[in-house]
Amino acid sequence: MNVLNITVSxxxxxxxxxxxxxxxxxxxxxxxxxxxxxxxxxTFKKIATAIESTEASVYRYFQNKHQLxxxxxxxxxxxxxxxxxxxxxxxxxxxNKLKRAVQLLVAPMDQDARIPxxxxxxxxxxxxxxxxxIYLTKEVDVENKExxxxxxxxxxxxxTMIALQINPEYKFPHSLFSTIISAAQSQQFxxxxxxxxxxxxxxxxxxxxxxTELTLKTISNDE
Amino acid sequence: MNVLNITVSxxxxxxxxxxxxxxxxxxxxxxxxxxxxxxxxxTFKKIATAIESTEASVYRYFQNKHQLxxxxxxxxxxxxxxxxxxxxxxxxxxxNKLKRAVQLLVAPMDQDARIPxxxxxxxxxxxxxxxxxIYLTKEVDVENKExxxxxxxxxxxxxTMIALQINPEYKFPHSLFSTIISAAQSQQFxxxxxxxxxxxxxxxxxxxxxxTELTLKTISNDE
DNA sequence: TATTAATGATAGCAATACTATTATATTCGC
DNA sequence: GCGAATATAATAGTATTGCTATCATTAATA
Numbered sequence: 001m002n003v004l005n006i007t008v009s010x011x012x013x014x015x016x017x018x019x020x021x022x023x024x025x026x027x028x029x030x031x032x033x034x035x036x037x038x039x040x041x042x043t044f045k046k047i048a049t050a051i052e053s054t055e056a057s058v059y060r061y062f063q064n065k066h067q068l069x070x071x072x073x074x075x076x077x078x079x080x081x082x083x084x085x086x087x088x089x090x091x092x093x094x095x096n097k098l099k100r101a102v103q104l105l106v107a108p109m110d111q112d113a114r115i116p117x118x119x120x121x122x123x124x125x126x127x128x129x130x131x132x133x134i135y136l137t138k139e140v141d142v143e144n145k146e147x148x149x150x151x152x153x154x155x156x157x158x159x160t161m162i163a164l165q166i167n168p169e170y171k172f173p174h175s176l177f178s179t180i181i182s183a184a185q186s187q188q189f190x191x192x193x194x195x196x197x198x199x200x201x202x203x204x205x206x207x208x209x210x211x212t213e214l215t216l217k218t219i220s221n222d223e
Numbered sequence: 224m225n226v227l228n229i230t231v232s233x234x235x236x237x238x239x240x241x242x243x244x245x246x247x248x249x250x251x252x253x254x255x256x257x258x259x260x261x262x263x264x265x266t267f268k269k270i271a272t273a274i275e276s277t278e279a280s281v282y283r284y285f286q287n288k289h290q291l292x293x294x295x296x297x298x299x300x301x302x303x304x305x306x307x308x309x310x311x312x313x314x315x316x317x318x319n320k321l322k323r324a325v326q327l328l329v330a331p332m333d334q335d336a337r338i339p340x341x342x343x344x345x346x347x348x349x350x351x352x353x354x355x356x357i358y359l360t361k362e363v364d365v366e367n368k369e370x371x372x373x374x375x376x377x378x379x380x381x382x383t384m385i386a387l388q389i390n391p392e393y394k395f396p397h398s399l400f401s402t403i404i405s406a407a408q409s410q411q412f413x414x415x416x417x418x419x420x421x422x423x424x425x426x427x428x429x430x431x432x433x434x435t436e437l438t439l440k441t442i443s444n445d446e
Numbered sequence: 447t448a449t450t451a452a453t454g455a456t457a458g459c460a461a462t463a464c465t466a467t468t469a470t471a472t473t474c475g476c
Numbered sequence: 477g478c479g480a481a482t483a484t485a486a487t488a489g490t491a492t493t494g495c496t497a498t499c500a501t502t503a504a505t506a
Binding site: 037038041129130132133135136137138141144149152153156157171172173174175176178182183186187189190194197198199206209210213214217218222 | 264352356372379380394396398402409413420429432433436440443
């Protein structure tokens with residue numbers, strides 16, 4: 001039994017993959033393959049072959065590839081929320097909490113030994129490379145009702161509450177943090193692939209500085 | 224002959240669609256259908272049927288659906304650059320230029336009567352709903368070399384130059400404007416589909432206020 | 447008029463995204 | 477230990493997609 005368990009809405013799977021050995025192998029191998037070949041190239045057939053199972057078995061856990069991606073990404077946000085809560089235990093000022101949140105979003109994530117079937121670092125790279133694909137679809141409204149974006153919403157709400165402690169007058173905290181979170185992803189991508197869209201050098205320090213300054217300046221109420 | 228002509232890199236098509244009647248019909252109908260059914264559901268067969276031509280003919284203009292999307296999106300950025308240049312004629316302060324740029328990014332675009340085969344308003348909604356899909360692929364590095372992201376890079380460079388007039392010391396102008404541009408898209412999407420990720424009400428005013436304030440506060444060098 | 451270019455018509459193929467059926471193995475309650 | 481239920485494997489099959497190829501027709505051009 002794991003000490004901690006990230007729970008993902010049951011709308012995000014057909015059959016809970018965390019409950020069986022095959023399910024965990026599907027998760028583990030999906031993460032590995034999706035990072036290697038990208039979402040588009042991945043198929044359930046490839047996952048099945050890689051774990052020496054069958055396509056039909058993978059379909060018992062996830063309706064389709066899109067649901068699998070939504071599952072993984074929600075797992076990631078759930079995980080990040082746990083991490084944030086842990087970190088906040090010893091952080092007292094809202095400024096420090098926001099700074100640390102930005103760091104967690106951008107810095108490479110270590111693997112948690114308690115959850116051997118999920119490689120958090122690899123999963124983070126999947127989120128960077130694939131995240132917008134789960135909401136940029138025609139099914140977004142239906143899937144929103146089913147909780148496909150719950151994890152992201154929660155992170156955004158948490159950061160909003162912290163920001164309002166610094167400046168209760170600030171009008172656009174949700175917009176700000178959805179922007180910050182998505183910039184955290186896209187700047188990582190740009191540094192590696194489209195460097196003209198970023199000023200950051202390799203490594204995460206510049207991105208952290210950029211986002212931290214952006215956040216704190218924007219919510220400050222001077223001027 | 225059109226008075227103005229948006230030029231798109233020849234790597235973004237197989238055969239220039241602006242040069243023939245069929246090509247223009249493909250562009251026109253692609254825009255209409257892609258907005259209606261979304262990128263994923265659109266196929267060359269559907270475009271062909273809708274314009275009473277054949278799949279093979281559409282393939283003569285674009286290698287595949289991805290290239291078509293890249294073409295349309297680059298056309299949009301080229302168009303936006305023209306619009307910006309027009310507006311800047313009568314704007315003198317860099318602050319006003321940035322404010323106007325944000326407005327152009329977010330406010331619904333009117334159709335230009337000189338270019339009847341492209342509905343700029345519809346195209347703008349396609350950009351909002353599909354933009355990240357052109358770079359979030361495993362082919363991004365190759366396609367970057369072929370100029371798939373040229374239009375976006377240019378807009379980002381232009382805004383960077385303006386910001387540096389306000390504060391030549393600001394360290395992250397490219398990062399800032401890639402963030403602002405992508406937030407301009409995603410906030411529009413969130414207001415409509417994922418309202419918990421935004422504080423803006425329907426209509427573009429709130430988004431414009433949010434982005435303008437964010438931009439100006441961030442590049443200011445006080446504090 | 448001959449040549450070339452553009453389009454249409456049709457066919458075909460490999461891969462994908464599923465669904466269905468049946469067989470086999472494992473576990474669980476009694 | 478037996479029967480029932482459950483999980484998985486094995487296999488097959490289907491509709492659609494994404495794309496290529498071939499050849500005929502039409503239009504533009506030299």
